[in-house]
Amino acid sequence: MFKKAAKVLFTIFITFIFMSNVFAVSNNTTLKDLKDKLAKDKATVNAIAAKQKQVQSSIKKIEKELGSTADEIDKCENGIKESKERVAFYESEIENKQIEIDNLLNFLQLSDGENVYLEYIFKSKSFTDFIYRSAVIEQLTKYNDELIEQMHVLIEENKKEQANLEKQIEASEALLSKLNVTLKKYNLSMDDLVDDHKDAKADYEASKKEVAAYEKLYKEKNCPDTIAILDCVDVPYADGFIRPTAKGAITSEYGMRYHPTLHYYRLHNGVDIGVPTNTPVYASAAGIVSKITKVANPNKKNSSCGGNVVYVKHRVKGKEYTTIYMHLHSISVKLNDFVTTASVIGKSGGGESYDYCTTGPHLHFGIMQGSNYVNPRNYISFPSKGKAFTSRW
Ligand SMILES: [Zn+2]
Numbered sequence: 001m002f003k004k005a006a007k008v009l010f011t012i013f014i015t016f017i018f019m020s021n022v023f024a025v026s027n028n029t030t031l032k033d034l035k036d037k038l039a040k041d042k043a044t045v046n047a048i049a050a051k052q053k054q055v056q057s058s059i060k061k062i063e064k065e066l067g068s069t070a071d072e073i074d075k076c077e078n079g080i081k082e083s084k085e086r087v088a089f090y091e092s093e094i095e096n097k098q099i100e101i102d103n104l105l106n107f108l109q110l111s112d113g114e115n116v117y118l119e120y121i122f123k124s125k126s127f128t129d130f131i132y133r134s135a136v137i138e139q140l141t142k143y144n145d146e147l148i149e150q151m152h153v154l155i156e157e158n159k160k161e162q163a164n165l166e167k168q169i170e171a172s173e174a175l176l177s178k179l180n181v182t183l184k185k186y187n188l189s190m191d192d193l194v195d196d197h198k199d200a201k202a203d204y205e206a207s208k209k210e211v212a213a214y215e216k217l218y219k220e221k222n223c224p225d226t227i228a229i230l231d232c233v234d235v236p237y238a239d240g241f242i243r244p245t246a247k248g249a250i251t252s253e254y255g256m257r258y259h260p261t262l263h264y265y266r267l268h269n270g271v272d273i274g275v276p277t278n279t280p281v282y283a284s285a286a287g288i289v290s291k292i293t294k295v296a297n298p299n300k301k302n303s304s305c306g307g308n309v310v311y312v313k314h315r316v317k318g319k320e321y322t323t324i325y326m327h328l329h330s331i332s333v334k335l336n337d338f339v340t341t342a343s344v345i346g347k348s349g350g351g352e353s354y355d356y357c358t359t360g361p362h363l364h365f366g367i368m369q370g371s372n373y374v375n376p377r378n379y380i381s382f383p384s385k386g387k388a389f390t391s392r393w
Pocket of ligand 1: 252268270363365
């Protein structure tokens with residue numbers, strides 16, 4: 001009886017140990033996890049690049065269409081100008097014809113008014129002359145009238161043509177503004193894609209080095225990729241975390257927020273500590289430097305979101321944690337460096353001239369447990385938002 005109970009208890013005990021191990025293992029990252037993530041990151045970088053290409057070609061197409069529409073408007077405007085010139089020509093020709101008629105009649109010494117033809121006819125010397133004169137008059141007037149009539153028709157046609165061209169210009173201008181709206185949208189999404197690509201690429205490059213550094217450590221210890229980092233690498237033991245700066249104030253909390261420079265809601269995955277540029281930044285707990293994102297020039301606003309970033313891996317009560325330090329003005333550690341809470345990992349940055357995801361000098365400090373971001377306030381005591389602190393704990 002006693003033996004049976006002991007056996008059941010032992011089984012429960014073993015199951016518990018096994019379960020807690022499974023839990024611990026699944027929560028702590030393995031090298032294989034990092035390699036899998038790296039492959040995904042690479043696919044993301046490529047997908048963004050492909051999308052960028054696609055948007056770029058759409059932009060080119062619209063720009064071409066904008067050019068040809070503007071040309072079309074120019075053509076119509078020239079057409080109107082030429083048509084107006086033709087109308088002016090016909091109008092002056094009509095005037096000329098009128099003068100010609102008047103001159104001709106004057107030459108024949110006939111007065112103006114309605115009686116011109118009659119006077120001309122009655123002045124005929126003979127019936128033959130009368131017939132001849134009337135025929136000449138009739139022909140001349142008919143000919144000139146026809147010419148004038150023709151020109152009036154031409155003027156009408158030109159005015160219609162001008163109206164049509166005006167309509168075409170209106171339609172082209174409507175198309176132009178529509179194309180411009182589309183172009184603006186494409187350009188905006190292009191800007192986002194450029195930033196996304198920059199961020200994804202910077203993170204991918206840093207992750208690639210991170211994986212290479214762990215690979216080296218795993219090889220030294222002869223560990224399979226499927227073993228957790230904590231079970232293979234000598235990640236220093238720590239009891240908990242302390243503040244990463246000796247002074248400062250929380251200027252932004254962990255949680256969903258409207259991003260000040262990206263302009264949409266997303267998780268602010270750490271706390272922002274307001275500190276002047278070049279404030280020493282310490283490791284929040286003993287650990288090993290696991291990942292570094294280094295930007296070419298931290299004084300250029302166009303560097304990737306977060307700029308210079310240092311990631312430190314920790315072992316706290318058997319669990320794997322990573323602390324993240326963003327917007328650093330300078331970095332003073334290397335991959336695989338062991339650090340303590342007394343180690344300066346870099347100097348703070350975050351001023352306006354820095355990466356595009358920051359608007360003022362501060363340290364963005366985040367904590368991950370396994371691969372999930374957690375609220376740093378759950379691990380470190382910080383005064384309420386806006387209140388200054390003057391020590392590490
Ligand atoms: Zn932040």
